[in-house]
Amino acid sequence: MLILQAIIDGILIGGFYALMAAGLTLVFGVMEIVNFAQGILVVLGAYLSYALYSHLHIDPFVGLLITLPAMFVVGVVIYWTMIKPIKRDRVIMSLLTMFAVGTVIEGILDLIFTSNLVQTTTSYVNSSVQIGSLIFPVIYLLSFAMAVVLLGALYWLLYRTRFGRNLRATTQNPTAARMVGIDVDRISAFTLGIGVSLAAAGGMVFGSTNSFDAASSYDLISRLLAIVILGGFGSLSGALVASILMLVIEDVVAVVWSPTWGQTTFYLVLILVLLLRPQGLFGRTAVRAQ
Amino acid sequence: MTTTEIASVGAAAPEHVPYRPPRAVRYGATAGLLVLLIAFPLAFPNPTVTSIGVFTMIYLIAAIGWNIFSGFSGYISIGHAAYYGIGQYTVALIAIHAHLAGGWGLFGLLPAAGLVCALASIPIGFLLLRVRKHTFIVLTIAVMFIFQLLAFNLTSLTNGSGGLTMPFPTWTGNFFNMPFYYVGLLCAVVAGAAAWWVRRSKYGLGLFAIRDDEERARGLGIKVTRTKLIAYAASAFFVGVAGGLYAPFVGSVYPQFGFDPTFDLAVAVLVFVGGIGTLSGPVLGALVLIPLQQYFYLQFGNANLYLIAYGVLFILILRLLPGGIVPGVTNAWRGRLVARARARQEKAEPEGTGLGGTGPEGTGPEGTGPEGTGPEDARPGAGQKDRA
Numbered sequence: 001m002l003i004l005q006a007i008i009d010g011i012l013i014g015g016f017y018a019l020m021a022a023g024l025t026l027v028f029g030v031m032e033i034v035n036f037a038q039g040i041l042v043v044l045g046a047y048l049s050y051a052l053y054s055h056l057h058i059d060p061f062v063g064l065l066i067t068l069p070a071m072f073v074v075g076v077v078i079y080w081t082m083i084k085p086i087k088r089d090r091v092i093m094s095l096l097t098m099f100a101v102g103t104v105i106e107g108i109l110d111l112i113f114t115s116n117l118v119q120t121t122t123s124y125v126n127s128s129v130q131i132g133s134l135i136f137p138v139i140y141l142l143s144f145a146m147a148v149v150l151l152g153a154l155y156w157l158l159y160r161t162r163f164g165r166n167l168r169a170t171t172q173n174p175t176a177a178r179m180v181g182i183d184v185d186r187i188s189a190f191t192l193g194i195g196v197s198l199a200a201a202g203g204m205v206f207g208s209t210n211s212f213d214a215a216s217s218y219d220l221i222s223r224l225l226a227i228v229i230l231g232g233f234g235s236l237s238g239a240l241v242a243s244i245l246m247l248v249i250e251d252v253v254a255v256v257w258s259p260t261w262g263q264t265t266f267y268l269v270l271i272l273v274l275l276l277r278p279q280g281l282f283g284r285t286a287v288r289a290q
Numbered sequence: 291m292t293t294t295e296i297a298s299v300g301a302a303a304p305e306h307v308p309y310r311p312p313r314a315v316r317y318g319a320t321a322g323l324l325v326l327l328i329a330f331p332l333a334f335p336n337p338t339v340t341s342i343g344v345f346t347m348i349y350l351i352a353a354i355g356w357n358i359f360s361g362f363s364g365y366i367s368i369g370h371a372a373y374y375g376i377g378q379y380t381v382a383l384i385a386i387h388a389h390l391a392g393g394w395g396l397f398g399l400l401p402a403a404g405l406v407c408a409l410a411s412i413p414i415g416f417l418l419l420r421v422r423k424h425t426f427i428v429l430t431i432a433v434m435f436i437f438q439l440l441a442f443n444l445t446s447l448t449n450g451s452g453g454l455t456m457p458f459p460t461w462t463g464n465f466f467n468m469p470f471y472y473v474g475l476l477c478a479v480v481a482g483a484a485a486w487w488v489r490r491s492k493y494g495l496g497l498f499a500i501r502d503d504e505e506r507a508r509g510l511g512i513k514v515t516r517t518k519l520i521a522y523a524a525s526a527f528f529v530g531v532a533g534g535l536y537a538p539f540v541g542s543v544y545p546q547f548g549f550d551p552t553f554d555l556a557v558a559v560l561v562f563v564g565g566i567g568t569l570s571g572p573v574l575g576a577l578v579l580i581p582l583q584q585y586f587y588l589q590f591g592n593a594n595l596y597l598i599a600y601g602v603l604f605i606l607i608l609r610l611l612p613g614g615i616v617p618g619v620t621n622a623w624r625g626r627l628v629a630r631a632r633a634r635q636e637k638a639e640p641e642g643t644g645l646g647g648t649g650p651e652g653t654g655p656e657g658t659g660p661e662g663t664g665p666e667d668a669r670p671g672a673g674q675k676d677r678a
Contacts, residue, residue, distance in 0.1 A: 034424040085609060091423050092366055093608060096558070099368070100604035103555060107597035218551050222435045225428045233425070260443045267436045271417060274429070 006255040010248030012140040015147035016205040018243040021227045023198030029171045029234035030191040033094040037102035039221025041196050045203025050120045060120050060204045068197045075196030079189040109214040117211040143205040226270045238282030331471050340467035346580040347474025348532045353572035354481040355528025356557050359521045361567040364501030368554045369430030372437045373526040375548030377403035377533025382454040382543045392457035397473050400534045407530025408523040415522035438549035453544035470539045481528045559604045565614025
């Protein structure tokens with residue numbers, strides 16, 4: 001029963017990890033940028049929700065109406081000021097640039113909020129629903145529902161709108177997309193905006209379920225990158241499957257063995273998969289050396 | 291005659307071959323720098339200043355070591371703190387379990403720290419070097435975090451977050467930092483010599499070929515896996531030595547300071563600032579940035595300010611001088627020399643054919659402007675290949 005509970009927890013938590021990972025993989029798919037700042041942007045989203053809740057008493061879920069557009073603007077600004085000017089060696093240069101951007105944001109957040117751990121403690125954060133002997137924390141249920149809604153909206157945007165068609169064309173071949181008249185820069189800026197907003201949505205849940213500070217971003221980004229590599233860089237469905245898979249594995253190991261080892265197995269699974277299948281579970285092309 | 295004259299300033303070389311100052315200048319500058327570094331703590335024996343010197347030496351060793359792999363092979367690792375941490379724990383664990391007294395004996399453990407790292411790096415490198423580019427970078431970080439988690443969780447060996455305490459050296463007062471500084475300088479010289487050898491050896495040529503085009507290098511008969519792995523192990527060795535020096539100097543070892551993500555950032559930043567893939571780049575970067583960082587830290591006592599400063603500096607360097615200071619400056623200098631040689635040539639033969647003598651490879655100063663900085667920048671088709 002404990003294992004069943006762990007699997008359910010893994011699926012529910014995997015839901016909001018899928019949001020953050022989707023943002024990462026979408027950005028990579030469109031412009032081959034590993035957004036190394038995604039971890040700190042998640043923390044930024046968490047701090048925004050925390051500040052709105054603790055100062056203005058806005059419920060974090062309602063606060064998304066403010067934080068999501070705000071973070072979208074952050075993403076668009078980062079694209080135009082940081083990514084667009086990069087001319088050569090885009091893959092590595094953009095990764096290093098985002099690493100540096102993340103460091104700057106981390107320093108600023110640490111200055112403003114200090115390194116004391118905080119948590120967005122809403123009234124329902126500790127309540128849960130019990131069915132039989134299984135426990136469903138309300139916050140996880142709500143966040144899972146939110147993740148389903150947002151990911152549904154993302155799929156609708158990608159597969160049912162003109163913007164989505166242009167975006168997918170850019171993913172397939174940016175040069176050809178430019179040739180048929182798609183404004184690749186605009187698509188890229190929007191995509192980074194969406195990716196960063198998804199990070200903020202994930203961050204809201206992260207901040208409600210964990211106590212965090214700016215340094216939490218390292219842990220987050222390494223998990224997210226592991227998920228995205230496992231799913232295959234650029235693959236949206238890969239990211240969704242991998243998030244749930246990884247979190248279930250982590251939770252089950254934590255129950256069966258010990259919580260301290262949960263995260264280590266997380267990385268070991270990643271390395272094992274890459275040994276056998278370097279392109280990840282759903283990756284289209286391998287990025288391998290031999 | 292004029293052709294050879296221009297060739298002697300390096301203008302006739304293809305643009306992707308970085309300009310190197312004459313041998314006398316290079317050797318003289320190296321010797322002068324060495325003398326300055328040896329004299330430095332004697333001139334400024336203030337312990338605050340010499341402790342900055344020790345930190346500089348630690349990062350200098352690490353940066354030169356990191357550059358041997360990441361700079362020369364083009365595989366950027368942001369996870370070398372794994373070896374920094376392993377080096378620290380190696381020294382601390384041996385010192386504690388062998389009941390070594392603090393003092394000169396601890397420096398004898400530096401090669402052990404390096405060797406343990408080199409040995410650990412071989413299976414890790416074998417695994418990581420199967421992938422390239424961003425996947426490689428990301429996996430190096432993952433490996434670093436695995437070691438950090440191990441250090442936190444293997445409490446029977448590492449004492450977890452409680453950390454380990456090193457035996458305290460017998461030296462005191464103004465002399466305290468001196469042994470660390472000079473041993474660090476010695477290690478840095480050894481690391482520099484290793485980098486220098488790699489740079490001019492046939493082995494190093496294989497490494498550069500891999501950086502430029504791995505498939506073609508393989509086609510030419512270079513054993514790419516072995517070549518990359520040796521460089522990876524060598525860089526792990528020197529980063530481990532840097533860690534082995536840090537542990538007794540600070541006197542304690544903690545998982546978050548051994549396997550430290552900001553160490554990765556710092557090393558990458560200072561090599562990029564100096565000029566990645568060059569011999570003098572890491573030296574310049576470490577000698578300029580680390581004292582600056584330590585000074586900021588002592589002056590403002592706030593870790594966040596230099597985190598921000600580092601990030602901004604890194605962004606600026608990536609934007610303005612993607613190849614780093616050294617290639618940027620030497621290429622500008624080459625442009626000057628070429629312009630001067632060309633002016634002299636035109637004066638010598640007023641009816642002459644201008645630059646015709648240098649053939650198709652004659653690059654004017656405009657060809658070596660701010661754009662042509664790094665060796666890899668001029669690679670034809672470098673941009674398109676990223677998509678492949």
